[in-house]
Amino acid sequence: MNDLLNPRSVRSGMPRRLKLAAASLLLGSLGACVVGPDFVRPEVKAPDSWATHQHAETASHPVDHSIEPQWWTLFGDSQLTELEQRAVASNLDIRIAATRLQESRWQRRIIGSAELPSIGANANYQRSGASNNGLMSLLGVTPGASASEMANGTGYGNNGIQGADASAPFNLYQYGFDASWELDLWGRTRRSVEAANALTESAAEIRHGVILAVLTETAADYVQLRATQATLATVKETLELARHSLDLTHKRQAEGVATRLEVSEAAAQVDAIDARLPPLEAQESQLINALSLLVATQPGTLASELQTAKPVPPVPAEVPIGLPSELARRRPDIRQAEAQLHAATANIGVAKADFYPNVTLSGSFGMQSLSFATLGTWASRQFAIGPTLSLPMFEGGRLTGVLRLRETRQQEAALQYQKTVLNAWHEIDDAMIAYDAQQRRRTSMGRALAHNQAAYDAAVSRYKAGATTFLDVLVVQQALLDTQTEWVRSNAEVSFTVIRLFKALGGGWDQVAALPSHTTAGS
Incomplete structure (x- = not known):
């Protein structure tokens, strides 16, 4: 007993106690279990091959080669390639998604901090004085010795505490350290970290989906712009032909061959065709603005670059679409749904761990003295260490409700995953069908265009020869x-379907996501 009161004995015993405490923590952590179900990656039953729906007469067809990561280069349009590069480097939606990914990573770090002890330091100084008529009077304290005399033991009366002056002010100095650590005996923190990791993966896949969306939207707007410009050129050419027909009708009227009705019909045709120009010109400007927004610039910034008309980017003869088994590892929405399922599964373990006892080990060590001169001496030490055990006894069904809620959310996430995978197959199949159908439609429209051109040339010749009325020319010209116009639209739709096909296949984001311009914001 005397050895325990010996300062030297206490001093030598402190490290031993700390070692025992550390050993207890280590053993507790190593022996801890993790409750709740472990996540198992769902299997995706993929078909052996794609249902391509291709006919023999189509010029372009899909092949099961590896997808070109930068699929937009297959169109062979350098201006489109440059726009894609500028969009992925500057687009604000991509940068916002990268910022949200960074937020998710910081959230993961906050949750992961619970795996480590919490250590803090404190220091304070107080000058205090108690009331003679307050709580101290209950102990029989009467005015007399000062607080410093009471501290050194010379101010006590015969009854132990009489003679003290409770109202005498005194100084109190103290500083120290405190630590606490919640032992993760049932894996609650580890399941929380697991769920946070999965949500970080989900945020990463959202970013990948945004990248893919920006890539396809840029390509689609560019194709639409070139199609609009091609339609504008066609309308302007037809307008010149209509004006030429109007001049011809005026001459024939002056010669007494054509009637005033034919002149009015020719003039109406000119105005009707001219009326098609303003909407097309507005659409051209709006598409340039849309592309300017995608590359994060002011409206009209790209006008000087894009107002010069170019052909609609043609599709390649072969479109590599990869293998069906690669789809689940490539589409961002499927990967995101899997991460959400993983997080929902881990959260079940968090809810189950709440049913078990919670053990927190806390300790503190510091110095306290009424005199600053003795604050650093060993006699001024004070410490406390010990575990705290808490066990839920009655929560009114809250814990059970939380557990059932988490289990239901996992079921919802599993169903959402199945729906996402099924939707992906449907999108690809629909894109394949449209890819073939639009090519066949373009072929038919090309033949119709040739026939209409021949009919128009014949009608004009017959009108000049006086063998037919001008009404026949107007009908054929319209x-x-x-x-x-339909052929231009059909030609653009072929390119659109290839863009939609690559989006459905989930290609193009992986190499872009690794560019330095994105890792800076998202790492």
């Missing part, structure tokens, strides 16, 4: 313009 049909020719409609066919030309």
